[in-house]
Amino acid sequence: xxxxxxxxNEGKNLIIxxxxxxxxxxxxxxxxxxxxxxxxxxxxxCVKPYLAGDxxxxxSEKIVAISQGRAFPVNxxxxxxxxxxxxxxxxxxxxxxxxxSPWTMELAIREVGKVKITICAIIAGVAKIFGKKGVFYxxxxxxxxxxxxxxxxxxxxxNTYAKMAPKEPHxxxxxxxxxMDGHQVVIIDANDLGVNILGKPDAKxxxxxxxxxxxDNPLGQQSQQTPIAIxxxxxx
Numbered sequence: 128x129x130x131x132x133x134x135x136n137e138g139k140n141l142i143i144x145x146x147x148x149x150x151x152x153x154x155x156x157x158x159x160x161x162x163x164x165x166x167x168x169x170x171x172x173c174v175k176p177y178l179a180g181d182x183x184x185x186x187s188e189k190i191v192a193i194s195q196g197r198a199f200p201v202n203x204x205x206x207x208x209x210x211x212x213x214x215x216x217x218x219x220x221x222x223x224x225x226x227x228s229p230w231t232m233e234l235a236i237r238e239v240g241k242v243k244i245t246i247c248a249i250i251a252g253v254a255k256i257f258g259k260k261g262v263f264y265x266x267x268x269x270x271x272x273x274x275x276x277x278x279x280x281x282x283x284x285x286n287t288y289a290k291m292a293p294k295e296p297h298x299x300x301x302x303x304x305x306x307m308d309g310h311q312v313v314i315i316d317a318n319d320l321g322v323n324i325l326g327k328p329d330a331k332x333x334x335x336x337x338x339x340x341x342x343d344n345p346l347g348q349q350s351q352q353t354p355i356a357i358x359x360x361x362x363x
Contacts (some may be wrong), residue, residue: 145339154353159173191293198290224276296326302329
């Protein structure tokens with residue numbers, strides 16, 4: 128198979144120039160991933176035939192979480208009184224729900240516990256008085272930052288789901304990298320606000336470099352069904 132057959136998503140660029148080099152990002156179309164799906168099987172079928180040289184694989188954290196059964200229909204999530212209370216104080220972003228719904232806040236409580244989330248909320252409330260924003264998310268960390276809720280631009284049926292972050296994303300990245308014969312698999316949470324690196328097979332890989340490669344988020348998870356990209360550095 129020829130990697131040139133992989134089509135760039137509309138409005139997105141194939142090539143990006145970064146302070147660390149120039150890269151091509153080829154989006155890969157997959158089936159709709161469901162709970163229990165084997166990611167290795169998906170990579171073997173959709174990605175491996177195109178790999179060459181030092182290609183890397185960037186994968187949306189969303190399909191990792193979904194495959195692990197960490198995405199739930201919102202009508203099956205019963206928000207607690209604490210979730211309904213805390214959500215009143217969360218900034219609502221146009222780029223994603225985050226913890227701005229009772230369903231996602233409930234998932235955050237399940238992830239870190241009532242005590243921790245209450246303490247973080249109190250600290251964030253004090254910080255907000257002094258003009259500091261984002262403290263709540265920063266204190267809770269990446270596992271909570273990656274929680275997201277239903278969005279109309281998400282591929283059905285997940286436009287009515289809320290999801291948690293992937294479990295043990297670094298371990299998953301290592302397992303997938305081994306299955307891909309050493310082609311490094313990076314698990315990312317990317318949107319219009321930025322890129323967070325959730326899983327990587329080698330701790331020495333620099334988050335700044337990986338985030339720069341994907342700062343314009345070339346993936347597409349609506350009708351494009353491209354939650355994975357092959358990343359190839361252009362030699363000059």
